[in-house]
Amino acid sequence: MLKYALRRILGMIPMLLLISIVAFFLALAMPGDSFSGEIDPNNTDPEYIEEMREKLGYNDPIHEQYFRWVSNFVQGDFGKSTKYQIPVKDLILQRLPNTVMLGVMAMFFTYIFAFSMGIYAGRHPHTKMDHFIGGFNYFLLAIPSYIAGVFAIYFFSFQLGWVPFSGSVDIAVESGTLDYWLSRFYHALMPSLILGALGTATYTQFLRNDIIDNSQKDYVRTARAKGTADSKIYNSHILRNSIIPIVTFLGFDIVQIVNGALITEAIFTYPGLGQLFLTSVNAQDYPTLMTLFVMFSFLVLLGNLIADLLYGIVDPRIRVD
Amino acid sequence: MSKSEQSKAKAPLLEVKGLETSFSIEGKDYNAVDGVSFTVDRGKVVGIVGESGCGKSVMSLSVMQLLPKGIGKIRNGEVLFDGEEIQSFNEKQMNQIRGKDMAMIFQEPMTSLNPVFTIGYQIEEVLHNHFKLSKKEARNKSVQLLSAVGIPRAAKIVDEYPHQLSGGMRQRVMIAMAIACQPKLLIADEPTTALDVTVQAQILELLKDIQTKNDMGIVLITHDLGVVAESCDEVIVMYAGKIVEKTDVESLFTKPKHPYTKLMMGSIPRLEEDTEKLETIKGIVPSLTKMPQVGCRFANRCPKAMPECTEITPQLEENEQGHEVACLLYETSHPKEGVLG
Numbered sequence A: 001m002l003k004y005a006l007r008r009i010l011g012m013i014p015m016l017l018l019i020s021i022v023a024f025f026l027a028l029a030m031p032g033d034s035f036s037g038e039i040d041p042n043n044t045d046p047e048y049i050e051e052m053r054e055k056l057g058y059n060d061p062i063h064e065q066y067f068r069w070v071s072n073f074v075q076g077d078f079g080k081s082t083k084y085q086i087p088v089k090d091l092i093l094q095r096l097p098n099t100v101m102l103g104v105m106a107m108f109f110t111y112i113f114a115f116s117m118g119i120y121a122g123r124h125p126h127t128k129m130d131h132f133i134g135g136f137n138y139f140l141l142a143i144p145s146y147i148a149g150v151f152a153i154y155f156f157s158f159q160l161g162w163v164p165f166s167g168s169v170d171i172a173v174e175s176g177t178l179d180y181w182l183s184r185f186y187h188a189l190m191p192s193l194i195l196g197a198l199g200t201a202t203y204t205q206f207l208r209n210d211i212i213d214n215s216q217k218d219y220v221r222t223a224r225a226k227g228t229a230d231s232k233i234y235n236s237h238i239l240r241n242s243i244i245p246i247v248t249f250l251g252f253d254i255v256q257i258v259n260g261a262l263i264t265e266a267i268f269t270y271p272g273l274g275q276l277f278l279t280s281v282n283a284q285d286y287p288t289l290m291t292l293f294v295m296f297s298f299l300v301l302l303g304n305l306i307a308d309l310l311y312g313i314v315d316p317r318i319r320v321d
Numbered sequence B: 001m002s003k004s005e006q007s008k009a010k011a012p013l014l015e016v017k018g019l020e021t022s023f024s025i026e027g028k029d030y031n032a033v034d035g036v037s038f039t040v041d042r043g044k045v046v047g048i049v050g051e052s053g054c055g056k057s058v059m060s061l062s063v064m065q066l067l068p069k070g071i072g073k074i075r076n077g078e079v080l081f082d083g084e085e086i087q088s089f090n091e092k093q094m095n096q097i098r099g100k101d102m103a104m105i106f107q108e109p110m111t112s113l114n115p116v117f118t119i120g121y122q123i124e125e126v127l128h129n130h131f132k133l134s135k136k137e138a139r140n141k142s143v144q145l146l147s148a149v150g151i152p153r154a155a156k157i158v159d160e161y162p163h164q165l166s167g168g169m170r171q172r173v174m175i176a177m178a179i180a181c182q183p184k185l186l187i188a189d190e191p192t193t194a195l196d197v198t199v200q201a202q203i204l205e206l207l208k209d210i211q212t213k214n215d216m217g218i219v220l221i222t223h224d225l226g227v228v229a230e231s232c233d234e235v236i237v238m239y240a241g242k243i244v245e246k247t248d249v250e251s252l253f254t255k256p257k258h259p260y261t262k263l264m265m266g267s268i269p270r271l272e273e274d275t276e277k278l279e280t281i282k283g284i285v286p287s288l289t290k291m292p293q294v295g296c297r298f299a300n301r302c303p304k305a306m307p308e309c310t311e312i313t314p315q316l317e318e319n320e321q322g323h324e325v326a327c328l329l330y331e332t333s334h335p336k337e338g339v340l341g
């Protein structure tokens, strides 16, 4: 297992290299550079700009620029944000915990919703409740997150005043206290609920169908022949089999969360990486953009790796060694 | 002993009366088992033979109440187990006797085990379902059972998963599971088809062993008349959901009556066929939706068919002492009082 994991991690290196090249050239290909928008070209001496370009290495051959960027990158130096004027590393470290919290909570909600609905519907197929769950899920699947987000803000924040509509924490609370963590949880609650609920549909219907499939398998008949109670057959024999395909979704899930975070964070003005990404695009903050791009791609690779490893754990037929 | 217990002890172990099991196909119900009656006594082996698709498995699943939910159902008839009418039992009551008093070995060893649980877990489950046992006791018992069915390295196999085992091994695991609680009745649906000949003999030997020790009744379903001759006391020959002949093993082999039985035994040589294909019968069992409702269901394949065979339904009646047959060649099978159909 460990060997397999190591091998897989090493196998990720070429992918990462490719990603870094794409990130680099994407940044090059985008219009303007970090100076555009930051420096007023009418009031600045063009010779000074040229001098700065030379100094910052913008005029070096492309491959030299690339290698400089990569070698700095692997040493943990992601450059300096041209918009915020602080190291990208610090910027990301500020935002990362918020996005992780949002993502983990969203995933948690997805699993809670999907498992409770999927297991119920799978065990009682073609009943009224099953149809209701199916309908509800198609509804969730159909609404775009920005519409759900706007509605949620309108009802729960403005009308009912239950939850805050922006930010990630109260300014008044002191960092590190219990109140501080509660406040953060409170701020992440609505965005993560929305993000989680919108990701539920595919899981629920998949789980439902897989449970129905499995309930017709021969091994279920064997369990019944042994006098095993129906509830145990569903909750242990069948569920244990139906979890296997769900686990492989995990990699895909991380992508979803990153995608979802982009939009959700923007709507809730939640200061996470998704929001940072959008502001960086607007500000043409290339050092930040490139770092985020590499990070998101890395997360996707990592998600797939985790899914593969979990697959080996939950399915005895796949033993990785 | 109370009165009811006395009558229980006297009643046959399994009594099936007029069993009709139907499957719903495109909204209509079709009988896969059509009015089957037989009994199994304690300590006896009853063989059920017949071609593929004649309803042997459906009949056993009906007895165990393991028909696929929503598709198959018992339409008519009674199943008495140990003197008790069990066809009206609910799921919970059935769960108390399934695995403990009546057990079944399924025809499909490759798919009948849960792929994600260890062999040990799956055997221990049936023990835990019916007895209060510690984990360790159950584990020891399952190792014992595995050795008893001839699995080498049983102590290691308990921790393995089904996919690590061959078909024959899995079949033995199924057998170990079925005999774990020493049931009174064992239904074995082709228990030896996945095994090679020497192993087949071992398994049959083993089943007989347990049977004599526990006075267990066995329903042995097989294609193999050799197995029947070897291990059965009584034989039921089924065709297209009905019993066509029922007798003790000796008279079946010495004087088979139904043309179908004779054909199966290859005792009717037919000139137009080469001698190698002696045992094969031309044609196939009709599908459920195409089953003739009047007349003998075998008529269209029967070398001895007469015109009335498609008009009069033969009755399964005793033709000789203890030898029942349903064929119009025998006077006893003609309906009484001239009732047709």
Ligand SMILES: Nc1ncnc2c1ncn2[C@@H]1O[C@H](COP(=O)(O)OP(=O)(O)OP(=O)(O)O)[C@@H](O)[C@H]1O
Binding pocket: B023, B032, B050, B051, B052, B053, B054, B055, B056, B057, B058, B059, B068, B071, B072, B107, B286, B287, B288
């Ligand atoms: N789940 C089902 N749905 C519909 N029809 C079924 C189902 N299971 C069995 N049948 C039908 O019932 C009839 C009897 O099938 P059964 O499996 O009992 O045959 P069998 O005698 O056990 O054959 P084999 O020797 O191949 O095991 C067949 O016509 C079959 O097509």
Ligand SMILES: [Mg+2]
Binding pocket: B056, B057, B058, B107, B189
């Ligand atoms: Mg069968």
